Amino acid sequence: MAQPKSANLSIKKPLAPVYLLFGTQDFLIQLMKKNLTSEALVEEERDFNLSRYDLTELPLEHAIEDAETIPFFGEKKVVIMDNAFFLTGERTKTKVEQTIDRLEDYLNHPSESTVLIIVAPYEKLDRRKKIVKRLEKTAAVYELSHLSDTALFQLLEQVAQKYGAHYTREGHEQMMNAVGPHLGQLANEVGKCALYCGTERPIDAQAVEEIGSKSLETNVFLLVNQVMHQKTAEALELFHELVRMKEEPLKLLALLERQFRIVYQAGRYQEAGYTQNSIASKMSVHPYAVKLALQQTRAFSPVLLQHALKRCTETDFQIKTGQMDKILALELLIISISGKAA
Secondary structure (H helix, E strand, O other): OOOOOOOOOOOOOOOOEEEEEEOOOOOHHHHHEEEHHHOOOHHHHHHHHHEEOOOOOOOOOHHHHHHHOOOOOOOOOOEEOOOHHHOOOOOOOOOOOOOOOHHHHHHHHOOOOOEEEEOOOOOOOOOOOOOHHHHHOOEEEEEEOOOOOHHHHHHHHHHHHHHOOOOOHHHHHHHHHHOOOOHHHHHHHHHHHHHHOOOEEEEEHHHHHHHOOOOHHHHHHHHHHHHHHHHHHHHHHHHHHHHOOHHHHHHHHHHHHHHHHHHHHHHHHHHHHHHHHHHHHHHOOOOHHHHHHHHHHOOOOHHHHHHHHHHHHHHHHHHHHOOOOHHHHHHHHHHHHHHHHH
């Protein structure tokens, strides 16, 4: 499996007449739409010359007719076509039948005064389709699903700079530990830290620890760590805290099993000589999740991880067949694995 390509967020001048944005990172898609719009229009022009069309609700002819109309009090206009479901093989709930020929005709002679942005928020495009092939030849295409850690750091650094704050590498590591690779949440947390720190204090590990919140995945990672290091009381306390936060026990069980499996598989791949990025690609998980898993691999034996996976499967069966209460079952699971780690 090829290593996922890091998204390129740069915009070449002059602006292209047509852009295609696709991928699974909604934060990156919204950012690129905002940046392209800012490049094409000044603030005062956006009320008149910025239009959006949801293609799951409206025929694309509406957007094309708009794109063919000259701008009002300006040199450029921006037309955004959201949810271009016809570019993918995924099923989408919509009653709108789109006339793709109308878009193909426009691509033959796009308006020089319009920036048309077509958005397909899906993992893959269906490259067997004629319209996809045509767009890849004529449009500026941005795949927005992955960011390298360097590009991610630079992006979050820019978020902090908007508030006059300094985002450090140390703070970035702590932020990734706390939040995980969730772009929208990362940007929100960095913004929160930037407001707190201002220009007086760098956003370092201590600042992130003081201000930041932890994602569910991070809490599960901490829970696994506590279980494996025989901190049974702390593990039970964290589990009960997650239950009080209305997290469903079966969901927690699934995430626990997933984390144990990632740690086990990452360890086996590392023994076979794979690098961190290669392991991430093989397992289809974020490289940072592999980095954390490899840290746990050094502490936990394969036998212990196999026992943990077996106990997760048994617990799942006991809960789903009504043999045991959900909370009690997870409490006994935590105690059992923690005891085995002794």
